[in-house]
Amino acid sequence: MLVVMSHNATKTDIDRVCDTIRSMGYTPAPMPGKQRTTVGLVGNDGAVDDSLVADLPGVAQIIHVSNPYKQVSREWKPENTVVTIASGVSFGGEEIPIIAGPCSIESERQIVESARAVRAAGAVALRGGAYKPRSSPYSFQGLGRKGLEFLATARRETGLAIVTEAMDEDGAHQVAEVADCLQIGARNMQNYSLLKTVGRIGKPVLLKRGMAATIQDLLLSAEYVLSEGNPHVILCERGLRSFDSTARNLFDLTAIPIVHQLSHLPIIADPSHGTGRRDKILPMSRAAIAAGADGVIIEVHPQPEQALSDGAQSLNPEQFTEVMRALRRVAEAVDRQLAGAVAEVA
Numbered sequence: 001m002l003v004v005m006s007h008n009a010t011k012t013d014i015d016r017v018c019d020t021i022r023s024m025g026y027t028p029a030p031m032p033g034k035q036r037t038t039v040g041l042v043g044n045d046g047a048v049d050d051s052l053v054a055d056l057p058g059v060a061q062i063i064h065v066s067n068p069y070k071q072v073s074r075e076w077k078p079e080n081t082v083v084t085i086a087s088g089v090s091f092g093g094e095e096i097p098i099i100a101g102p103c104s105i106e107s108e109r110q111i112v113e114s115a116r117a118v119r120a121a122g123a124v125a126l127r128g129g130a131y132k133p134r135s136s137p138y139s140f141q142g143l144g145r146k147g148l149e150f151l152a153t154a155r156r157e158t159g160l161a162i163v164t165e166a167m168d169e170d171g172a173h174q175v176a177e178v179a180d181c182l183q184i185g186a187r188n189m190q191n192y193s194l195l196k197t198v199g200r201i202g203k204p205v206l207l208k209r210g211m212a213a214t215i216q217d218l219l220l221s222a223e224y225v226l227s228e229g230n231p232h233v234i235l236c237e238r239g240l241r242s243f244d245s246t247a248r249n250l251f252d253l254t255a256i257p258i259v260h261q262l263s264h265l266p267i268i269a270d271p272s273h274g275t276g277r278r279d280k281i282l283p284m285s286r287a288a289i290a291a292g293a294d295g296v297i298i299e300v301h302p303q304p305e306q307a308l309s310d311g312a313q314s315l316n317p318e319q320f321t322e323v324m325r326a327l328r329r330v331a332e333a334v335d336r337q338l339a340g341a342v343a344e345v346a
């Protein structure tokens with residue numbers, strides 16, 4: 001439920017609404033706006049009786065939020081949320097940041113080389129996992145703490161913002177020491193204790209859609225982070241499991257305009273995991289931007305054929321440079337632009 005106060009409501013009126021919401025057993029969330037304050041009611045799991053609040057002085061209107069997710073919904077907040085992870089790297093505004101880098105951090109040399117290459121092509125953030133959620137326990141699991149140190153070196157060398165995955169609560173605190181944005185992977189989208197932990201840490205979160213999650217599941221997972229007081233959530237479409245084995249996943253680009261309709265949070269696209277195929281990154285990242293994506297995350301490796309994970313879907317630096325050229329043109333065609341200075345390599 002949202003209580004919209006009239007533009008001339010006083011602080012006493014607002015405090016009275018908050019106290020009444022508390023007396024009903026819920027938590028008030030006052031949101032001052034340019035014209036008027038809105039007080040959200042948090043903590044209900046179903047319809048709320050508004051009779052105690054509706055007639056209080058200064059109350060202009062009561063809006064019942066019809067979705068099970070509240071704080072992430074457009075009803076709750078009509079204007080887009082812009083999530084800034086580092087200076088000049090904002091998701092949800094006019095500019096479209098591109099995040100790029102290897103699936104996993106494999107060595108200091110590999111991540112620094114990757115960082116230099118993606119920066120030269122125009123990426124503004126570096127991706128790379130130190131903790132890897134692999135389907136097999138015998139596959140490379142990531143370098144852990146050492147990987148985070150190498151990421152910090154890559155940032156010092158290039159100035160790129162850092163996006164990297166946290167897989168558990170301990171890991172989230174470690175990752176938060178280095179990362180500008182904590183990635184929650186598809187396999188952990190419904191790890192509710194991890195979602196609460198990153199909600200409490202408060203740093204920006206990149207929340208990937210689970211491989212069998214509905215859009216409502218994704219938004220409810222984001223709600224966990226917001227309900228802990230962290231509004232800095234970027235959603236990510238990364239493809240769904242399907243019956244068709246031609247591509248690794250079914251890349252659901254419809255999710256982008258649907259999320260924009262239902263939520264004020266930014267949503268980016270991951271064509272690397274979405275398709276699993278290097279040759280499909282160019283068309284599907286173009287399509288993602290055309291569909292309104294607020295960013296794209298792309299796997300790039302200096303030598304994809306030697307990658308310890310996801311080599312088949314990783315671009316080499318030259319291929320990534322080509323993709324960036326194409327994305328600049330598509331962004332312009334939809335009246336947006338890629339974030340960051342244009343670092344064209346002739």
Ligand code: PEP
Nearest residue numbers: 103185186187208238273
């Ligand atoms: C990744 O980004 O490398 C990754 C493991 O992604 P996802 O969680 O989408 O599978």
Ligand code: MN
Nearest residue numbers: 103299309310
């Ligand atoms: Mn990967």
